Amino acid sequence: MPELPEVEILRRHLEPRIVGYQVQRVKVYKKRIVRPDAAGELEKVIQGCQILGIHRRGKYLILLLNSESGSNKILIHLGMTGRLFSLKKTDAIDSFPHLALHVECDKGQLCYVDPRTFGRWSLDLSCIDRLGPEPMDSSSFHARYLGHKFSTRKAKIKDMLMNQACVAGLGNIYVCEVLHAAGLHPLLPVGQINSNALKKLCQCIRRTLKSALKIGEQSELNLQGAGAGDGFFYFGRSNRASQLIQERFRVYDREAKPCRVCKCLVERIMISQRSTYFCPNCQKA
């Protein structure tokens, strides 16, 4: 699932391409992706609007629309397999068998493809209110915040960082990476982490995300289609990105490979049904 860096790279890519577009026709091909609203309702809201902007909060994209009757916001979550991309006005869309939603505009097209339809489009943005702070925002996300959030808790650090109400935008890949960088065992109860370790954890979160954003910016990804080599950078989908990716992860998806710091073999355990990678030497329980 795309996490904060992937969603942010996509947002930066789309913003200069789609802002200003005037919507002419909207069609939801896979009604399941519109939840909890009715697909027809969403179509009605988007129809005739102008795209004013595209924002990100956590792993969500928010499309800002303007119409004669006022402004609207559309929530988009890419789920496991969602791809959002723009096409030229003249490009054909019949080559996308999993097209779930199509927005035809005056100057181009916005396509949403989703083979497994776990992604979601909605007029209801209430889930945004339940998100924790943005990890890159040092005014709201800092060691004091985590200390307050973590005090007396028995929850495991990995589960807490995966919890979007604690911090928004991290998922399985970046949490594994962050915990290795911070030297924290994924099963560590959060109440046991002292304030110095929390400071280091915040730093590691920001550094990890920043370096992922840099890789995304430098990877020359093809975000303009849903082909096998197009899209996000975390699994090295684009050829030029794959080399960077292999060198990139500290522990994620590296079971039984040597830790980049101490050469101990990386281990994998299951935490809340998710594969969790860590170094038993650098991240002592």
Ligand SMILES: [Zn+2]
């Ligand atoms: Zn190690």
